[in-house]
Amino acid sequence: MDENWDLTIARVVRFVDGANHVKRICELADVDLELGRLAVQHLLFYQCVIMVDIFQYSNIYALKPSIEWLANDPGVQEECPGYVTLPGHTPPSWPELLRLYSRLSHSQTVHSWLESASSVTTSRSNPTTPKSPMGISPDIVSSIDPRRFISFGVIKGFVRRVRRWPVLLSRRGKRGRDGY
Known part of the structure; x- marks a missing residue:
């Protein structure tokens, strides 16, 4: 300042x-x-700050193509774990975080994404090690702050918010073929 x-x-x-x-x-x-x-x-x-959307669990986020080159950026790999990890937890590795980012979907809210990442199953090959259906340890999911996880991706430019609006496909009524 x-x-x-x-x-x-x-x-x-x-x-x-x-x-x-x-x-x-x-x-x-x-x-x-x-x-x-x-x-x-x-x-x-003066580019001292950037604006991001208010985080809500009902929002939908998806990866942008820029994730390809950012995945190999040493600066992002070093910065991300410390930024997204909750205090008192061990930071996950970059490949684990990248796997979580790769599971963001155009059709899934943050809430449902977290639920599917947090649900526990055991694999047939190793029934003693719990994993989520995404192949991620529940400990990793519980160690990250979802708001900071999403905002890091938005700030770095490899995650975008998907916006949804209702669309009226047809309107049949008294006013003619198109309803207008």
Whole structure:
């Protein structure tokens, strides 16, 4: 932080943590909502912060093609485990995290993705080692913070949010063939 920054920005920037939304940041910093919004807007303009969607378990996320080259990026491999692991847990290896990322699907919410990753089965070849249907140890799934796991992928650009909207396919009524 630069000592010449605006006073509002100086107060706001302390609460930008990847989890707080703009209104919450303004409440924590004890600044007017409009001034806080402008401060965040300035931080965005100068690329000091990036905006990500508010995390919800009902959201759907999918991998982008850029995962191919990021999978071999040493910087991502080093940064990801520490960022996504819950305090007090051993960070999973990058291949294990990559396997979890690869299971994100266009048709599955984060909640259902976590449920399928956390459900335990045993394989016929090794009935003593529990695995999820995804082939991932339940200990690994329980050691990550889902919000940080998804936000890391979004920030690095290899995960995107899939948006869904209802679409009216046909409307038959009194007004003619197309209903209009």
